[in-house]
Amino acid sequence: MANYQQEVKRTNKSIILKTIREQEPISRATLAQILHLTKATVSSLVEELIQEQYCCQTGPGRSSGGRRPLMLQFNEQAGYTISCDIGVNYILTVMTDLGGGILHEEMKPFDTNDFTRTVMEIRSMIDTCMKQMKESPFGLTGLAFGVPGLVSREGEILTTPNLDWTQSNIKAIFEDQFQVPVLVENEANAGAYGEKIFGAAQYKEEFLYISAGIGIGAGAVINGSLLRGTSGFFGEVGHTTIIDNGLPCRCGSHGCWEMYASEMALRAGAQMDKDTDMDTLLSRAAESNDVEKALHDVGYYLGVGLVNLIHTFNPQKIIIGSRLARVRQYLEEPMQQVVNERTMPQLAEGCEITFSMNDQYATVLGLTAFTIESFLDKQFESALSTSG
Ligand SMILES: [Zn+2]
Structure with missing residues (x-):
């Protein structure tokens, strides 16, 4: 029973956060109304989300009569993502906040056929991004790479017809190096997602x-x-x-x-x-x-x-x-x-x-959206397993 209640709570909390992200700024009363939850449930879960720094309270919004309600917003500054579009003749790296806003970017014409040199170049671009990060509750939430090739659902690069790569363990290399979740995606899939979310x-x-x-x-x-x-x-x-x-x-x-x-x-x-x-x-x-x-x-x-x-x-x-x-x-x-x-x-x-x-940004923005969603999903999964 306790597990079931926790599951419900976790799901509600995650849906509340998702709704705040999609419809911000939004009041507690509106959240309760659209999600068909009691005001008490919304208030207590929102309080937890604020404590945990997922969202924050902003100034009063418009009122339909009576006291003007305090509005809620997703805390975009709570962490960072770094995404990297590896083209055949360029590398584009961007650092974003959790709202997908680009804070730093570097576009470099680069022959990516040499796997080892490419990895070194990317590492240096990521280091440059890391140096610009400010103190934040979640820090770097993940890295994501878009590649021109076949990528399995598990993020394994199987073939890159337009690159001479003989190895392809990008995911393992960067997970090891930065100790954060690493996503690898086909660049066109990521581009489609970037257009859907931001474009x-x-x-x-x-x-x-x-x-x-x-x-x-x-x-x-x-x-x-x-x-x-x-x-x-x-x-x-x-x-x-x-x-x-x-x-x-x-x-x-x-x-x-x-x-x-x-x-x-x-x-x-x-x-x-x-x-x-x-x-x-x-x-x-x-x-x-x-x-x-x-x-x-x-x-x-x-x-x-x-x-x-x-x-x-x-x-x-x-x-x-x-x-x-x-x-x-x-x-x-x-x-x-x-x-x-x-x-x-x-x-x-x-x-x-x-x-x-978005021209050149579709792929990196799609990667960024994948990272943010996967980070938030994981946060709520782990909340269940550690408190259960
Ligand atoms: Zn062909």
Whole structure:
């Protein structure tokens, strides 16, 4: 019986905190009303949450008559997260508070093919973040990494077709080093989640996020939750065949979508090596026919692949993110033209195609959301096991 009561209490406390996070600032009375709990229950659990520094009280809110109620807010300053998007040719690291607000960021062009050098570089970026952390109740709540490859549901990296990694024990290395929970996710899945929580797809129930960088990956939110696939490998759309017997791909197949519609394809078409930055490439678009044609072709093939995805998933929205989002002004027209010409009107009508507003941040923000949610879940689990 005692266990059952504790379970109920733990669940209520966790739901109260979740509601505060989603609807802050919010009063105790409103919490009681929407959660169908007594005011006494809400008050006592809120008191515990304040004591434990998960939330705090702010000034009085609006009143519908009578005394103005004190409002509650999630204590975003109670801890930190660090998230790291490991691209093929860059590393982006951000430190956030528990509300997902970016407090520090570092973007570095970097050839991540060398695993050991990459790990050293990331460690130094994390150290820089750690130095900027202030004293807080929970400190660093977790680290998260987005990688361009297959990641199992347990966070094990199984293969990275666009990187020469022979080992992949990132999770173990950083858990050992920093003694905090470490999450590893496919970068496109994380990007989709970032768009759902912080970006262009807020409140959308059905959408696809296309991460178009050196390779192409997809994340899908269906019925409001992230689609994982049987083994956690959902979204390897970059390796669907777009041209039968086309260009050989590093995955072992031929004619894959990412050989025609990615940053890699753009660089090949524009005859630019992988160290040329996007801005240089763009500045040459106006004067070079090669660059202009490469941009047009990438837009065209992006559209061809999207037509397949729209017919497969019937999404409400498709968001194109990662590096190609930066050249949207060149891609949009040829892409949209193919989509308009080839998509069945009934499916085309309901589907909006946009480019990410978060641009390079979708993946790190998704990782951050995963870390915060998993931290809060664990906090309430452990409260039960230690007090029971
Ligand atoms: Zn392939």
